Amino acid sequence: MKKPLFTLVLAGLPLLAGSAMAEESFSQWLFTLDRMKEFRPVDNETYAEECGACHFAYPPGLLLAMSWQKLLDPVALEDHFGENAELGEDTLAEIQAYVIENSAENSYYKRARKITRSVQSIEPPLRITQVPYIKRKHHELTAAMVRDNPEVGSLSNCNACHTQAEQAVFDDDSVQVPNFQHWDE
Amino acid sequence: MHQYSLVLLVLLGLAAASAQSEQTPTAEQGRQLWIKEVLGAKGDSRACTTCHGTDLTQAGEHQRTHKLIEPMAKSVTPSRYEDPKKVAKWFRRNCKWTWGRECTAEEKRAILSYLKSQ
Known part of the structure; x- marks a missing residue:
């Protein structure tokens, strides 16, 4: 009679340990209806404005802190994948702090954790499109759907197909590849 | 009577044409700079x-990400040039990308005057 209760308590222990490192308190975690399924949506205005000026403002949980650090180095930003993305000191400091605080390994959102796990055995890539988890999730897509699709062009253009990307929702059901019928993973 | 109206029409046309090209010398310099093409590092013309197009009242498009760029004409996007820090930031970045160097104060003044006149 006592055994099931004991098992239940035992099973609960890892959950407790997990919440200690999360972005929210244990009670917040326990009583929320939102199970932190996706990524934490972008919620820093400076980040959204500065990074979102040229491209989709990627949720910081898409990369590891080490990758963000390399990308957001003042010198590196002068050649940001071929573009000049220099930022003022104060602005850059705020953005760096924000992305590192919410980077993949510092986030308890489901997909962020999957990303962390997927890069464990490799050098953390600078490109989100090189993250093994992201590659695996998109491996069935053809060039016609992405590269040669005038409304997409690249896998880095998240919101071209992920209709709820702005809310950091990347669920299959929210995907609509332009010029193609509904695509099922 | 018919002849008179024809002359009038021609005169009107001339007036309209001259009004269109009427621009301060600085703004005209800015327009020249705006369309000036420079060979990029990869042999591409920039x-x-x-990215911004020739019609400033129309939106432009980021070459790589295809992100929409709001029209540069002040008449269409009036809030564009209100924050001097923002203006300085974009001049620094975009001059370097486009011409491979920072723009001089004079160039910036001319370009800004052109953009604001539109």
Whole structure:
């Protein structure tokens, strides 16, 4: 009679340990209806404005802190994948702090954790499109759907197909590849 | 009577044409700079118009990400030039990308005057 209760308590222990490192308190975690399924949506205005000026403002949980650090180095930003993305000191400091605080390994959102796990055995890539988890999730897509699709062009253009990307929702059901019928993973 | 109206029409046309090209010398310099093409590092030709287009009342498009760029004409996007820090930031970045160097104060003044006149 006592055994099931004991098992239940035992099973609960890892959950407790997990919440200690999360972005929210244990009670917040326990009583929320939102199970932190996706990524934490972008919620820093400076980040959204500065990074979102040229491209989709990627949720910081898409990369590891080490990758963000390399990308957001003042010198590196002068050649940001071929573009000049220099930022003022104060602005850059705020953005760096924000992305590192919410980077993949510092986030308890489901997909962020999957990303962390997927890069464990490799050098953390600078490109989100090189993250093994992201590659695996998109491996069935053809060039016609992405590269040669005038409304997409690249896998880095998240919101071209992920209709709820702005809310950091990347669920299959929210995907609509332009010029193609509904695509099922 | 018919002849008179024809002359009038021609005169009107001339007036309209001259009004269109009427621009301060600085703004005209800015327009020249705006369309000036420079060979990029990869042998590609780059100008302000590469991303912003020639019609400033129309939206432009980021070459790589295809992100929409709001029209540069002040008449269409009035809030564009209100924050001097923002203006300085974009001049620094975009001059370097487009011409491979920072723009001089004079160039910036001319371009700004052109953009604001539109």
